Amino acid sequence: MAINVQTAIEIISNLTLDLNFEIIPIENATGRICAKEIFATSFLPKFDNSAMDGYAIIYEDKDNELEIIDTIFAGDNNNKLLEKNTCIKIMTGAKMPDNSTAIIPKEDVEELNDNKIKILKNVKEFQHIRYIGEDIKLDELLINIGDDINFSKITLLASQGISHIKVYKKPKVVVFASGEELKLHYEKIESFQIYNSNTPTFISRAKELGCDVVFIGQAKDTIEDIKTLVNNSLDADLLITSGGVSVGDADFTKEAFNQLNIETIFDGIDVKPGKPTVFGKIKNTYILNLPGNPLASALIFEMFGKILIQKLIGSRNIYSNYILGKLKDDFSTKKGKTTLIPGFFDGEYFEASQKRSAGMVCVLSSCNSMIIIDDKVEKLEKNCLIKILPINWKFFSDKKKDFLTHE
Numbered sequence: 499m500a501i502n503v504q505t506a507i508e509i510i511s512n513l514t515l516d517l518n519f520e521i522i523p524i525e526n527a528t529g530r531i532c533a534k535e536i537f538a539t540s541f542l543p544k545f546d547n548s549a550m551d552g553y554a555i556i557y558e559d560k561d562n563e564l565e566i567i568d569t570i571f572a573g574d575n576n577n578k579l580l581e582k583n584t585c586i587k588i589m590t591g592a593k594m595p596d597n598s599t600a601i602i603p604k605e606d607v608e609e610l611n612d613n614k615i616k617i618l619k620n621v622k623e624f625q626h627i628r629y630i631g632e633d634i635k636l637d638e639l640l641i642n643i644g645d646d647i648n649f650s651k652i653t654l655l656a657s658q659g660i661s662h663i664k665v666y667k668k669p670k671v672v673v674f675a676s677g678e679e680l681k682l683h684y685e686k687i688e689s690f691q692i693y694n695s696n697t698p699t700f701i702s703r704a705k706e707l708g709c710d711v712v713f714i715g716q717a718k719d720t721i722e723d724i725k726t727l728v729n730n731s732l733d734a735d736l737l738i739t740s741g742g743v744s745v746g747d748a749d750f751t752k753e754a755f756n757q758l759n760i761e762t763i764f765d766g767i768d769v770k771p772g773k774p775t776v777f778g779k780i781k782n783t784y785i786l787n788l789p790g791n792p793l794a795s796a797l798i799f800e801m802f803g804k805i806l807i808q809k810l811i812g813s814r815n816i817y818s819n820y821i822l823g824k825l826k827d828d829f830s831t832k833k834g835k836t837t838l839i840p841g842f843f844d845g846e847y848f849e850a851s852q853k854r855s856a857g858m859v860c861v862l863s864s865c866n867s868m869i870i871i872d873d874k875v876e877k878l879e880k881n882c883l884i885k886i887l888p889i890n891w892k893f894f895s896d897k898k899k900d901f902l903t904h905e
């Protein structure tokens with residue numbers, strides 16, 4: 499029996515997974531998920547330091563001529579103190595003299611002849627000082643379990659002298675398709691055959707989402723052949739297949755899985771397209787059996803498979819987030835079906851793709867997002883606010899945009 503969308507999402511989100519970990523150099527850690535909390539091992543800045551090239555002074559001396567008694571460079575371990583009416587030449591990042599209470603930028607002073615300076619501008623007490631710990635506090639939580647490691651997390655790690663990080667192992671994903679009409683893209687094709695576009699699609703998508711993906715070829719439409727490929731995939735965390743889940747005379751995938759004692763977690767989701775989606779488990783391998791129709795399988799993967807992959811990679815961000823945008827045109831749909839609508843969001847308006855038949859291959863290449871419409875909705879008015887689920891999100895445009903002026 500098919501289940502509704504919310505139930506399918508809940509089932510996937512609530513799976514308890516046993517994830518493995520490894521320790522890797524931070525240079526190789528982008529795109530991975532942190533498996534152990536990381537706390538700051540030192541304050542940053544480590545000491546009060548100058549934010550400008552200039553002069554460290556005692557604030558009360560600001561109106562006097564000041565004698566330059568020393569120079570401190572970044573990296574110096576200089577503990578000299580100021581005396582009344584003196585200053586110390588200081589570089590950006592250099593340690594402040596302990597009793598200094600302001601930094602005067604070089605360009606705000608007049609250098610006098612006798613190794614003295616005069617300040618030309620107003621001075622505020624404590625100006626241009628970067629204080630110990632204002633950036634990072636000792637023992638502060640820097641990276642949490644389940645956080646994505648990206649370039650900005652690498653900044654944190656490197657700033658603390660952390661060279662290695664414990665991350666979750668990449669999940670192993672196997673992808674194959676079944677269907678006698680299918681040929682792989684590097685094979686010779688007859689007029690009555692089509693290219694298997696689903697397998698390369700899910701291989702590349704699972705890779706993009708942080709998985710190690712294995713390609714094992716393609717199943718013929720026989721129970722035995724499908725079983726052989728499944729058995730060959732049971733060392734994986736997830737097996738994604740497409741096709742053969744419907745009721746056609748050559749749809750053998752379900753039977754093959756049954757013979758392998760699949761523990762069916764759900765069989766069918768009340769959603770259009772992609773209803774005949776099966777999710778189950780054989781031994782320790784999750785099985786996501788998507789419909790053969792290319793757009794149906796891709797949208798189901800984006801809506802449900804991606805949550806599963808977020809879990810498998812160890813992310814704590816497992817709930818689909820959305821962006822509020824306006825609907826570009828009036829939209830009507832058949833009441834009674836929860837529907838996935840692919841489209842393009844330009845930063846303000848979401849335009850539903852005109853082409854969206856489940857069997858099409860071209861649709862997502864010109865889409866960057868989708869919306870999901872619940873079964874009670876029949877019509878959505880132009881300009882209404884809608885919740886947009888990003889698909890492939892690198893937020894650039896081929897049109898020049900004004901991002902400087904705000905309303």
Ligand SMILES: Nc1nc2c(c(=O)[nH]1)N[C@H]1C(S)=C(S)[C@@H](COP(=O)(O)OP(=O)(O)OC[C@H]3O[C@@H](n4cnc5c(N)ncnc54)[C@H](O)[C@@H]3O)O[C@H]1N2
Pocket residue numbers: 675676677679680692693694695696697740741742743744745746749771772773774788789790791792794856857
């Ligand atoms: N009598 C019924 N027929 C169908 C039903 C139904 O309820 N009753 N459901 C329809 C729906 S909805 C879908 S979705 C499909 C699902 O069928 P299968 O998952 O069994 O997929 P196939 O029949 O193997 O293929 C469907 C379609 O997609 C093409 N295909 C399959 N695999 C690939 C691939 N790897 N790359 C590119 N294209 C692929 C295939 O050639 C077919 O055109 O069933 C409906 N029928």
Ligand code: MOO
Pocket residue numbers: 769770771772773774789791794795856857
């Ligand atoms: O629901 Mo099927 O998945 O229309 O293509």
